[in-house]
Amino acid sequence: MSVPLKASTPAPRPAPDHLAAVFAQYPLEVVSASGVWLNTRDRGRVLDLYGGHAVAALGYGHPGWTRALIAQAESCQFQTNAVPMDVRSRAAARLVRFAGLGLDTVFLVNSGAEANENALKMAFRLTSRPQVVAVEHGFHGRTAAAAAVTWGAAQKWYGLPRTPFDVSFIPRRDIAAIERHVTESTAAVIVEPVQGLGGAFDMGAPFLEALRRRCDATGAVLIFDEVQCGVGRTGFPFAANMYGVTPDMITTAKALGNGFPCAALLMSPRVAAALKPDALGTTFGGGPLACAVIEAVIEAIESQHLLEQVRRVGAYIRSTCIVGPVTGHQGAGHLTGLITRRPAKEIQAELLQRGILTGTASDPHVLRLLAPFILEEEHVDLLREALASLPA
């Protein structure tokens, strides 16, 4: 028997477009895009310094990426991981070579959260320990384990009755706190080497080196979450390369597919030794379409010298855009945080009025730039002019 709703209970109302109303909406509608430009229904051409939240690394309409996707779709769009495919082995080998860190076993999945979920599972499998250390202001995803290591999830949106393991959070860059948090009970330390949502906040080499040393001393596994900062965004293949610190596992996604959903977990030989058949699994992860685009993304980054371009143009942003309401910067490459005197949301809205799309962060005074790697100095000049025209 159904229970009648109380008169005071508002009837659930579907969103007008039937999509779950869980995302705050940017006030623009994109109809098409090309290079670093979005064509919108209501605002004309908009310069995209947000990149679909760090995803559109090659910009829009990249011919090599599009060709690779179409060719794979025409040849064979899907086979399960139980059926060997050359494109899958090629993608894994290309990713391992691109990283150059000796993390030479790859598990391909679909999303950043899923990569982190599996990384944590591998750490527990390897160490049989009960606890994980994460870093304050970090974001790792919305599934049970990934969200458990996400700062503030419990207070804001975790939504499950309990977390699956004990977590302690370490303050950012606090080297002195590491010894107290990371002990012989610690299975893993998970850290974004450059935090995304936390405000393009770079952890710095000394903190990451200290984590590496402490993990070596205690036997804990070091996981770099490079879902947002990886695959060239810092101007290096991974932030691990930039800092010269090699973790036991790297998780990555976003730029890896340039918009086709895919993610990867890269493992060291020590971690991979704990694998056995059925230890991990997925239906769609490592599908041939995803593998074809992974190859195409790395091929484009290498053949178009995009790492150099990200370093050069990222440095140009930092040296020219400290104007108007911007007082400083943090981050690396095209994961840049412009520190703002006024709330970043105000500046984001004012920039959009001037035809430039940017992002914000959990720090209310950081404007986050996640531009496509193909951004040029002439585009940065447009940002500088727009910022200079705003009230300080």
Ligand SMILES: Cc1ncc(COP(=O)(O)O)c(C=O)c1O
């Ligand atoms: C650093 C980091 N880790 C994990 C995730 C989760 O990735 P996904 O949304 O693909 O699950 C994100 C997403 O923004 C992220 O920025």
